[in-house]
Each structure stands twice: as structure tokens, then as C-alpha cells.
Amino acid sequence: MTARAASLRDHTRGAAAMERVLDYYSRNRARTQALFDLLDDGAYYSRPIDLRHPIVFYEGHLPAFSFNTLVKRGLGGASIDPDLETLFARGIDPSEDQAGRNTGHRWPSRDTVRQFAEEADRRVRAALGRDDLDRPGDPLLHRAEAVFTILEHEAMHQETLLYMWHRLPFEQKRRPQGYAPVVDGRAPVHEWIDVPSGRVTLGADEEMLLFGWDNERPHHAADVASFTMQRHDVTNADYLEFVNQGGAAPLFWERHDGTWYWRGMFDLIPLPLSWPVYVSHEGASAYAEWRGWLLPTEAQFQRAAYGASDGRERIYPWGEASPSREHGVFDFASWDPEPAGSHPAGRSAWGVDDLVGNGWEWTNTVFAPFPGFRPLPSYPEYSADFFDGEHFVMKGASPATARELIRPTFRNWFRPRYPYLYATFRCVRP
Ligand SMILES: [Fe+2]
Secondary structure: OOHHHHHHHHOOOHHHHHHHHHHHHHHHHHHHHHHHHOEOHHHOOOOOOOOOOOHHHHHHHHHHHHHHHHHHHHOOOOOOOHHHHHHOOOOOOOOHHHOOOOOOOOOOOHHHHHHHHHHHHHHHHHHHOOOOOOOOOOOOOOHHHHHHHHHHHHHHHHHHHHHHHOOOOHHHEOOOOOOOOOOOOOOOOOOEEEEOOEEEEEOOOHHHOOOOOHHHOOOEEEEEOOEEEEOOOOEHHHHHHHHHOOOOOOOOEEEEOOEEEEEOOOOEEEOOOOOEOOOOHHHHHHHHHHHOOEOOOHHHHHHHHHOOOOOOOOOEOOEOOOOOHHHOOOOOOOOOOOOOOOOHHHOOOOOOOOOOOOEEEEEEEEOOOOOOOOOOOOOOHHHHOOOOOOOEEEEEEOOOOOHHHOOOOOOEEEOOOOOOOOEEOOOEEO
8 A cells, every 4th residue: 555545544543533513514514514605595495506406495405314324224213204214315417308396395494494304403413423433344335435424425515405406596696795706917828838648646545535536436547548638728818709709608607787796605797807707517618629629538547637747646736735725716715716826835836727627627627437436335316316327437636625525536526518517628739
């Protein structure tokens, strides 16, 4: 085992690790509460994105999922309310032909949801306080794995919640005091960075990671030929040239009286030319084709982000230091993007900016299992339901990605026409 793998593994063992788990759980719960507090009561039963459940669902879903996964499935605990546990069990990525299927459903009152959520939360905290959760060789289930499943599930949902909140009318949201989007700065001049050929690692083995989802395992190596990559994400300024030539405008853009605006979280902003454009995979592909360039593969992204001239691979583009504000726009540092290239401390070894943070990065790699894939016992449907050839891999992080999710092996995936994401892209040439 390498030194890096051993140090990552050490985080998963012992009482200190379990204490950190309770901290992580509490931080998650507090942040979920804060996100719901951004909304006016009138938004509670609304459904800002057709393909997803109404907002009420998510207030029940997060504690229900944690309770179902850890307490019921993991530890064999008793039910609280079987109907509510089922109602709030599952809610991701319904396919387009299922849109609207749940619209006639009657949702419980907010008091009912909150009472259930509080009880589920109480029982999850009690379970997290037990000292036998990381017992090695647990015959029932990998309990520590169930713990990280619920922690990462909630952190990931917070990003989903925010891009749903993004679509709500401004008058249904409460702007946090003192928040103003960072719009100054001109669009950076584009540069092409040569990335030399080399071998990259995709995925990790169980003993190497604190926690990884099933789609991150097992690890394998891939050889990447040299290529050239854009130093910066494609900005709104770049994408405007495409739209002016007849390309479709992204969902985040709105036109009023002949002027383009960006629909931010709390404001309509005259199109910030220096921000990375947020577009669907379809939009990103159309732009690349129009320029005569390509979207990177997942392996090319790995090489650009984690490779270095000494032949070793880094944990982060900037090295080994834990992710912090200076490295990029992530961990809820902002409710909107910031100008491309404004975090030089986060630059990769080759000099590519913002690979982690300020928006997920589209690749042209179809989401598929790594060779030797095995579904996760505590959440077997997590990835396997999406190996349908209709989802593309995104890498990196957005402003709404928790810092705990930032690791080289983390993979995100979506359908190519899903327009709501905090996802940007950059192009490559051979
Ligand atoms: Fe979920």
C-alpha cells in the first residue's frame, strides 16, 4: 500500500473517526436546515423542476434515507412509520417519460413531516453514537459503509436542493445577509496548456479510501496520450459568440429588452462575461463541435487535474493540502459562480485553472462500471440503475459541493439534456 493510501485509511479507524462522523452528520443536518430556511413557506409544496419531487419530499427524504439505511437495514432497528418511510424512500433522476407521474400525490402536512424527520434524526444520532459501528468483518452489513453512505447522500442532496431552489421565483427566497455575487473582473484570455502523455489511476480500492461509492471501485490504470487543454473553463463571453451564431442559450441565461442576463440564485445579473458558462452536456458538445474541438475524456480530466511531472498523482490538483477557500469555489462558499481563474492557488501541476470548484466539468465519457464493479451492500441501486449508456460523467466540484465529496475518484453523472446543473466545461485538442 502506498503512503497516501495508508494515510487515507487511517482516517477510517477508531474512536476519533467515529467522533468525526457525528460532527459531519451534525454539520450536514444544520446545513440542510439552513437551506430550507432560505425558502418562503409558500414554496413548500411547489415543484421547481418537473423531473423531481416537490420540495416537501426532500425534507422527509434525507432523514428517512438515513434512518432506512443505517438503523433499519444496517442495524435491524424497528420502524417509526412504515408509510412515511416508504413515501420518503427514494427520489433521484426519474426518466423523462415519468415526469409528472406524482403530481396528483397528496403530501403530508409540514408538521407531520417534521415530526417524522425529528424522530428519524434522533434514532440515527443514537446509532451513530454506538461504538461498534466500525467492527471489522461485520456479518450483517458493512456498517461503517452505511454510515458514510448516509453522510454523502445528504451532502450530495444539498447540491440538488440548491439547483432546485435556483429555479424558484426570487420572491420565494430569502437572501442571506450581506451576500452579493462576485461579478467584477474581465473574462480571462484563453490559453492552451500542453498536458504530456502519462498513466492515470481511475478509481481506488477499498483499503485506499476513507469511503468511496461502488462506481469508484476497483481501481485501474489508463494510458493517456498527450493533449492540449483550455486553461480556463469556457466563459459566458466565449459562449456568447456561439449563441450569436445561432447556438441555443443555456437555461441560466435570460433575455430582456435585447440584453442577456444570468439568472443567479437571488438576482437577475447582467450576463457576467467572466463566469464559467453553466450548460447541459448537449450544449457543451454543440459548442465544442462548433469550434472544432472536443470535450475531454474522464481519463484526460484525471491527467490534467492530478498528474504531475514527477510521475506521481496528487490527491488534489494543487497537491495534498485539504480543500480550503483559496483553492476554489466549493463547499457552499458562494451561491453563484465566480470569475474564471480567480483561484490560482488551486491550479493543477500543468497550470490548468479551476478543475475542482466553480462548476462540475463535463466529460464525453459515458457513465459505466469499472472492470470488477460490485454494487454497494448498503445502497445497491446507487450506481447500477444508471449504467444505461444515457448518462455522462462529470468531474470536479461546484460552489454547492461539500468539501467532504472532493476526492480524485468521485464521479458524478447526468443525462445530456438535463439543463439545471452547476456544470461547465472546457475543451481539448489532440
Ligand atoms: Fe436520495
